[in-house]
Amino acid sequence: MLDQHKSNLHCHVLEARDLAPRDISGTSDPFVRIFCNNQTLETSVIKRTRFPRWNEVLEFNLRGIEELEPGDQVINVEVWDWDMVGKNDFLGRVCFPLEPLHRNPAVTGWFRLLPFGNTEEENGGKLGSLRVKVNLSEERILPSVYYQNLIHLLVESVQSPDQEDSSFLDLLEEMSSAESRQEVALKLVKIFLGQGLAVTFLDKLNMREVNRTADPNTLFRSNSLASKSMEQYMKIVGMPFLHEVLRPIISRIFEEKKYVELDPCKIDQSRSRRISFKGSVSEQQIRESSVESMRGYLSDIIDAILGSGEQCPPGMRLCFKQLHKRVEERFPGATNQDVKYAAISGFLFLRFFAPAILTPKLFHLREHHADPRTARTLLLLAKAVQSIGNLGQQIGHGKEQWMSPLHPLIQQSVGRLRDYLDKLIDMESDVECGHTSRTLFHPSVTIKEGFLHKRKAEAVNLVTRFTFKKRYFWLSSQTFSYSKSPDWQVRSSIPIHRICAVERVDENAFQQPNMMQIITQDSEAQGGHIMYIQCKNVNELNQWLSALRKVSLCNQRLLPTYHPGAYRNAHWTCCLQNERAVRGCSRTHLAVTLGDWSDPLDPDAEAQVLFRHLLSVKDILRNNYLEVAECAAVGKPEPIGHNSKTLEGSTPSSPARRLLSVIEDLQKAHQAFERKEREETPNHSQCI
Structure with missing residues (x-):
């Protein structure tokens, strides 16, 4: 049976690929x-594509789901082709039973689309795939004060004057699997960006990695925490830089759609667009044309990258400067002259530029994946850029000798690359942006803005579409204001400190979807006022809900309950109570929930995700680092089967014990919030 406290289900429809053509x-x-x-919900229609990207969240209320037959407790996801005239065409379906979600609240990934018979054989398995994330439980983000001990522990680990003291970072790396390390690295980078210590954090990780590496040829070749953190930092900080450098040439490659092939074994004469009056095009002609095209594309890419030194973000340049210094200190001498260059180019070229060239869509350079012809061109260019990033060390030694026509250009570019990297790190060390701690919202900063439809609760009972007035809204940390248009001089404002609750509204309250309510109170003696707002879609609704909850999270008069319906015809539509001032019949959200809105630098959200990971490995932390140390302290043998990774000196103030204490404190805080919600949640059945 599904947990009654997990009454909502979010289905995040991301994208699809290789859909069947129906037009x-x-x-x-x-x-x-x-x-x-x-309930039935639909996404928007994406025109003329077999690789649509929706990125829309559809939310379902699961109240009463347990009354259905077990066979009906499913999520049926169908993909259709919209037709202006006639019936829509079926493209495929995916079904998820709800019961497994009770044990594993989130399911995400690519799922093969099946026909109505649910067998691939009926359509040869050619219906394509759909990428979705189904999430049953909302994850609570506590107020900032609860994460301060975790943040303090992280900050302390990188600000320690002892450059070799990295035991806490050791713990994080050893307790993260290869699958989870990328997410852990991403959250750590965002947390330290918020603290203004990202470059310091990366320098600490890189120094550990460099000092532990004996062979310079293996430096940063594994997916260590240092490698993943540098990679995530470049993606966060350097994405505008990447777009400025690569977008023009990538767009031209997509538009020209040239047939390019250097491998003689893969040349297909029928795919070349060239027409010869003397007969069909020969393989030699195709190869010569391909070499010419590749040299042109590669030259443009190299010129764009090597001419972008001043465009590179200061934080990235400072990271590379410190990395250059650490590697040069660890591997001195003429024989290791290129190691410091290879360390930087390994990140910048092999983990940043080359992957973006290979898959532009994943780096938001293009809206759709490349067709097979363009994808092959991008693959060949990515190989060439990788060779440059490797300083040409593998040229002539691999199996792909058919790349040899590009080798002179690659060798020439390697010399230019060294000059580029020297100029890239030629900067002052105190240029890093963000040394001061980041506040979540500055009072004068507009957090979110846009057109919405508003309606006051005091309006007439007869609700039509015209009772909702279209207004332009601005949200800051101090006010929620609106006017007739963005340029309108007169604004009405609601002080943020007066907000008591921000909640969704049942669709049947006004027969309108995507609605929320903002409950305000002028003083404790006065009753509350409700403003109803309609958003254009569920994504916008979730974003506004979460943004408003964030700015009002610490208000003094937050309500424990609310009415998800509306007061119409002398009663509440949700619980049928006649008194307007009666206590609400549903609990309010006391904290923001993950999945509603992703602030790129929200330290609370990042800390919560990191806590969730640490909670999952709490037993490993206790068994591998604490129990073994305690046995050693009293002279007992280690427990059988334990991994003796005990950190030296596991005292009450050791990193392992302090981390375990932080995890347990956060766990207790979550449990306290859950108990408070259960105590303040009224019995809904008594209100009906």
Whole structure:
């Protein structure tokens, strides 16, 4: 039976690929329709594509789901091709039973689309795939004060005057698997960016990695915490830089769609667009044309990258400067002259530029994946850029000798690369942006803005679409204001400190979807005022809900309960109570929930995700680092099967014990919030 406290289900429809063509153009106009708990929701229609990207969240209320037959407790996700005339065409489906979500609240990934018979054989397995994330439980983000001990422990680990004191970072790395290390690295980078210590954090990790590496040829070749953290930092800080450098040439490659092939074994004469009056195009002609195209594309890419030194973000340049210093100190001498260059180019070229060239969509350089012809061109260019990043060390030694026509250009570029890297790190060490701690919201900063439809609760009972007035809203940490248009001089404002609750509204309250309510109170003696707001879609609704909850999280008069319906015709539509001032029949959200809105630098959200990971490995921390140390302290043998990774000096103030204490404190805080919610949640059945 599903947990009654997990009453909402979020289905995040991300994208699809290789959908069946249903239109005469060879594409489709796909949209997704989802059925769950006698509810039906749809995404928007994406025109003329077989690789749509929706990135929309559809939310279902699971109240009463346990009354359905077990076979009906499913999520049915269908993909359809929209047609202006006639019936829509079915493209495929995926079904998820709800019961497994009770044990594993989140399911995400690519799922093969099946016909109605649910067998691939019926359509040869050619219906394509759908990428979705189904999430049953909302994860609570506590107020900032609860994460301060964890943040302090992280900050202390990189600010320690002892450059070799990295035992806490050792713990984080050893307790993160290869699968989870990328997420852990991403959250750590965001947390330290918020603290203004990202470069210091990366320098600490890189120094550990360099000092532990004996062979310079293996430096940063593994997916260590240092490698993953540097990679995530470049993606966060350097994405505008990447777009400025690569977007023009990548766009040209997509538009020209040239047939390029250097491998004689893969040349397909029928795919070349060239026409010869003397007959068909020969393999030699195709190869010569391909070499010419590749040299042109590669030259443009190299010129764009090697001419971008001043465009590179200061934080990245400072990271590379410190990395250059650490490697030079660890591997001195003429024989290791290129090691310091290879360390930087390994990150900048092999983990940043080359992957972006290979898969532009993943780096938001293009909206859609490349077609097979363009993808092959990008693959060859990525190989060449990788060779440059490796300083040409593997040229002539691999199996791909058919790349030899590009070798002179690659060798020439390697010399230019060294000059580029020297100029890249030629900067003052105190240039790093963000040394001061980042505040979540500055009072004068507009956090979110846009058009919404508003309606006051005091309006007439007859609700039509015209009772909702379209207004432009601005949200800051101090006010929630609105006017008729962005340029309108007169604004109405609601002080943030007066907000008591920000909650969703049941669709049947006004027969309108995507609605929320903002409950305000002028003073404790006065009753509350409700403003109803309609958003254009569920994504916008979630973003506004989460943004408003964040700025009002620490208000003094937050309400424990609210009415998800509306007071109409002398009663509440949700619980049928007649008194307008009666206590709410549903609990409010006392904290923001993950998945509603992702602030790129929200330290609380990042700390919560990191805590969730640490909580999952709490037993490993206790068994591998504490119990073994305690046995050693009293002269007992180590427990059988234990991994003796005990950190030296596991005293009450040791990193392992301090980390365990922080995890347990956060766990208790979450439990306290849950108990408080259960105590303040009224019995809904008594209100009906």
